[in-house]
Amino acid sequence: MTSSQIVSAAHSEGESRGALRGVVAIDGPAAAGKSTTARGLALLSGAAYLDTGAIYRAVAWAVLRDGLSPEGGQVADLAGRLDIDISVDPSLGQQVTVDGERVEAQLRSRQVSEAVPSVASHPIVREAVHQIQRNVIARLVASRGGIVVEGRDIGTVVAPEAGLKVFLTASDDERALRRSRQEGVTTWNGIMAVRQALLRRDTRDRNRAVSPLAKAPDAVEVDTTSMTPAEVVDRLVSLADERGMLRLAAHPPVGPDGTPDDGPQETITSPATFRSLFRGHAAGVVVITADAGSGPVGFTATSLSSVSLHPPLVAFALSTSASSWETVSAATSVVVNFLSADQHEIARRFATSHVDRFAAPTSWSRLPSGEPVLDGVPAYLRAVPESRFEAGDHHLVVARAVEARIRRLHLPLIYHAGSYTTATTVL
Ligand SMILES: Nc1ncnc2c1ncn2[C@@H]1O[C@H](COP(=O)(O)OP(=O)(O)O)[C@@H](O)[C@H]1O
Numbered sequence: 508m509t510s511s512q513i514v515s516a517a518h519s520e521g522e523s524r525g526a527l528r529g530v531v532a533i534d535g536p537a538a539a540g541k542s543t544t545a546r547g548l549a550l551l552s553g554a555a556y557l558d559t560g561a562i563y564r565a566v567a568w569a570v571l572r573d574g575l576s577p578e579g580g581q582v583a584d585l586a587g588r589l590d591i592d593i594s595v596d597p598s599l600g601q602q603v604t605v606d607g608e609r610v611e612a613q614l615r616s617r618q619v620s621e622a623v624p625s626v627a628s629h630p631i632v633r634e635a636v637h638q639i640q641r642n643v644i645a646r647l648v649a650s651r652g653g654i655v656v657e658g659r660d661i662g663t664v665v666a667p668e669a670g671l672k673v674f675l676t677a678s679d680d681e682r683a684l685r686r687s688r689q690e691g692v693t694t695w696n697g698i699m700a701v702r703q704a705l706l707r708r709d710t711r712d713r714n715r716a717v718s719p720l721a722k723a724p725d726a727v728e729v730d731t732t733s734m735t736p737a738e739v740v741d742r743l744v745s746l747a748d749e750r751g752m753l754r755l756a757a758h759p760p761v762g763p764d765g766t767p768d769d770g771p772q773e774t775i776t777s778p779a780t781f782r783s784l785f786r787g788h789a790a791g792v793v794v795i796t797a798d799a800g801s802g803p804v805g806f807t808a809t810s811l812s813s814v815s816l817h818p819p820l821v822a823f824a825l826s827t828s829a830s831s832w833e834t835v836s837a838a839t840s841v842v843v844n845f846l847s848a849d850q851h852e853i854a855r856r857f858a859t860s861h862v863d864r865f866a867a868p869t870s871w872s873r874l875p876s877g878e879p880v881l882d883g884v885p886a887y888l889r890a891v892p893e894s895r896f897e898a899g900d901h902h903l904v905v906a907r908a909v910e911a912r913i914r915r916l917h918l919p920l921i922y923h924a925g926s927y928t929t930a931t932t933v934l
């Protein structure tokens with residue numbers, strides 16, 4: 508297993524940095540809310556997110572695939588040979604591959620859950636997985652600024668230098684109920700069986716010889732029994748902020764003239780402050796396409812806004828230096844392609860200069876009225892530009908909506924804190 512494989516899926520290094528600086532380690536027993544909280548915090552702060560339990564689960568899945576005994580010595584040999592890949596982008600949902608096979612849907616099966624504590628207690632397996640985790644953490648802190656890592660031994664063994672360590676707990680009953688709800692178990696006997704399995708796994712995790720589940724002495728314990736997921740994330744945001752780990756875009760530590768952020772209201776004098784302000788403002792992402800007779804053009808925009816309902820008007824802005832401007836300034840109509848959360852590659856492509864944005868893998872077609880439209884977008888709007896203004900270093904276009912098509916419900920692609928993300932029900 509190599510760390511480069513782990514980070515390869517769905518996350519390219521060198522991507523812009525989020526608001527979190529450093530490592531947040533979240534440990535705790537099963538169903539305390541570690542994944543939910545870690546993912547929520549990472550989404551909110553533009554950080555990467557590593558679910559270390561999924562790596563142990565992936566090893567356990569391979570052990571079962573090969574018909575090995577989870578307790579047997581062959582497990583250590585197998586772990587060294589496995590090719591495991593896990594996504595670290597919180598906006599994408601989990602993607603895990605083992606030897607090229609996508610397995611995330613199988614990682615929470617009863618069999619894997621039963622096998623994983625034994626697999627995770629092999630010292631050689633842990634050593635291999637620890638090394639991978641440390642490499643991933645170092646690389647993501649370098650490229651993205653921050654990472655939220657959750658597991659059982661992150662604050663104690665994997666990242667003892669983490670800037671914030673949290674030990675999440677919840678009562679046994681609450682955890683049993685949460686896991687039951689998650690697994691769709693509704694009967695009393697079923698819930699009792701889930702509770703028993705969960706406590707059995709906790710006991711094994713706490714009592715194993717090598718890096719057992721334990722609270723680091725300097726970890727903050729957060730009992731989530733009566734907290735909503737949003738409250739837990741809020742609490743972690745406060746803890747990270749208290750430790751100076753958050754560069755909250757909307758609240759730069761000092762203004763352009765050195766005034767503290769809780770000082771008097773400031774006049775914006777620096778582009779950095781202006782940019783910083785808008786890094787903290789979440790915006791939906793669209794691709795605007797047009798053709799004025801010389802071929803299709805398109806660009807990614809976060810500036811789309813609905814301006815008027817009667818008549819239906821939208822507005823968007825385009826840089827004066829944009830290659831698409833010539834076409835957009837001459838086009839009699841444009842198409843606003845709304846993007847869903849999984850279409851961040853399209854957003855990136857239509858924001859990249861000097862490439863043929865319409866060449867493969869872009870898939871597109873033309874509306875009966877002739878405008879280019881991207882295939883697979885969940886919704887689009889055809890609009891006729893009515894006014895074009897010069898506005899500083901941008902052109903502002905106001906266009907009348909003439910035709911809309913909603914193909915499917917979707918989670919929107921959102922740009923926030925320099926990263927693509929999406930709306931989540933967690934928060
Ligand atoms: N604070 C909370 N209140 C209610 N349910 C929660 C809370 N946090 C998480 N959950 C739910 O409990 C289940 C287990 O949470 P999860 O984050 O997977 O826990 P862990 O990663 O610690 O095993 C999930 O279905 C999740 O939606």
Ligand SMILES: Nc1ccn([C@H]2C[C@H](O)[C@@H](COP(=O)(O)OP(=O)(O)O)O2)c(=O)n1
Pocket residue numbers: 536537538539542559560561563564623624627657658659660661708712
């Ligand atoms: N850092 C870690 C993470 C998980 N493990 C082990 C212990 C757990 O029983 C399994 C599965 O972890 P996972 O976080 O997926 O489990 P839960 O979601 O809490 O049920 O892996 C570990 O030993 N060390």
